[in-house]
Amino acid sequence: MTVITEAPAPRDPREAPPSMVERMTLILDAFDGRAARLTLEEVACRARLPRSTVHRILDSLVKLNWVEHASFGYRLGRRALGIGGGDGGNAEVREAAAPLLHELHLQTGMVVHLSVLDGHEAVCLDKIGGRLAASIPSRVGGRVPAHSTASGKAMLAWLVPERVDELFGGRMNRITDQTISDLGVLHQELNRIRQRRGLAFERGESARGVACVGAAIRGHEGPVAGISLSGDARTAPIERVAPLVAEAAREITRTLFPELGGGRRAPQPAAPRQAETWSAEARARLLAVRGAGWI
Structure with missing residues (x-):
């Protein structure tokens, strides 16, 4: 049996966190594990942020190795996986x-x-x-x-x-x-x-x-x-x-x-x-x- 779950409603733009750090945190929190692989739309939906905002921030996170971008979409990068582990996630x-x-x-x-x-x-x-x-x-x-x-x-x-x-x-x-x-x-x-x-x-x-x-x-x-x-x-x-x-x-x-x-x-x-x-x-x-x- 297929269970259909309702996607989170998009956040009202007026309610979007004003802080860049808060928005980055919402985006990183969208990845619920080291194996998570998400499309741009999935990240935006989970973070409840505008797609254009998520795309812009993800580009910066990719350049800084917090997130990796491949053909399937996005996943956590070596910096994110290495936090607390001391080995770069390896x-x-x-x-x-x-x-x-x-x-x-x-x-x-x-x-x-x-x-x-x-x-x-x-x-x-x-x-x-x-x-x-x-x-x-x-x-x-x-x-x-x-x-x-x-x-x-x-x-x-x-x-x-x-x-x-x-x-x-x-x-x-x-x-x-x-x-x-x-x-x-x-x-x-x-x-x-x-x-x-x-x-x-x-x-x-x-x-x-x-x-x-x-x-x-x-x-x-x-x-x-x-x-x-x-x-x-x-x-x-x-x-x-x-x-x-x-x-x-x-x-x-x-x-x-x-x-x-x-x-x-x-x-x-x-x-x-x-x-x-x-x-x-x-x-x-x-x-x-x-x-x-x-x-």
């Missing part, structure tokens, strides 16, 4: 990723990172690496240009090209002589990542002597986070462990968004898994890009 991502990050480290012995996009930068949320961790110049809370890391590029690959242009513009900072410093070259690299079904590689782009493979955790409207494996560029089996990174990213996506991945996987008996889970032929089909090497 606790859920970290919790879902934690067991997979530990498993990747145990399977490969390499350094594992979990990161998120913040503008044109990648912010490290977690780092697991045992005694090898000190050999990789990264830290939890640290920031690097997203285009210089494998997980950063993996996340950028799932943004529309116009958004990538907005993020970088003239800010293509170079960390090493291998770092991409041209926007056109970056777009070519992101296209190769899409052809590899989301797997990104880098060698010496964020730190000399370090190689890395990464993949994005994807949500309803794009990348939510990225995971990566890093090691010595001379000895790390980057190509061989790439399928493990891809599968871990899919598993975290299934945990966070079961409706996108066909639901959670049934629990499996506790048994060690082999590091090499794909056949050589399947791996070659996944990673091969015509006319391009690994990078």
